[in-house]
Amino acid sequence: MPAGPFSRLTGPYYVHTTDAQYSLLINIEHMHLNRGQSVHGGMLLAISDNANVGAAEVQAGGAMVSTISLHCDFIGMAGRGWLEATAWVNRKTSALIFTSGEIRVRGDLIMTSSGIFKVLGAK
């Protein structure tokens, strides 16, 4: 659950988790936009980080994880309104979790992502 100070500053986020995937909903407002009235690229990256981290933390049994790498492709643009980010785990080792994710608006793909996370406390 993205509940730390940065996610409070840029949220709020709403979370929905199933066995298969982790989903975040966020309502895009003026504060999230760029000069072109689209969601700022940095905000999309932050949403993708939160979704991939969330999926990894669920897989890690609630242990915290830290991002080692995150790759995001900007596929479409979005303005104000609700975004849904989903992420899922592709593989888990004792120390690492590999994830993929996407952001959609009303079904249209906005961003795809993939990440590698370290489980904190794991050797």
Add this chain to the structure above:
Amino acid sequence: MTGERTALALGYQPILNPVDPFEHVIGPFYARAEQDGGASYAFQVREEHTNMTGVAHGGMLMSFADTVVAHAAFAANGSDHVVTLSMSASFLAPARVGDLVECRPKLIRKTAEILFVGGEFMVAGEVILSARSLWKTIRMRSKTAKIPEIQG
């Protein structure tokens, strides 16, 4: 603790009134023109930039990285518009509250349609994040060509 005093002492100036609303929320960011062209950028990690482990949120670092490579891409492309295609970041070390994160972005290659931009993000001389980003150039149509307004 490093801070604004350090940013100013290093010759940075705050980027006042950024045009993107989101940068008002997560900023301020700082810029410094370099003598041989280009610019360096910086921000100081504040408590509101942190995650639940108490270090700078990965999304905050990537938001700053996106803004920095955007400046480099816009500068490399003159007045033409550019949009982000991809951002890839490796997180080498955490950034903590008070740290000054600095980057001098580099234009790695420019083709007719694609800009390849990169940057190493440093705290006190050590790389904490390495970013690679692709940007697409957009040819602006004639300035007089506007989307007609719907009448009635």
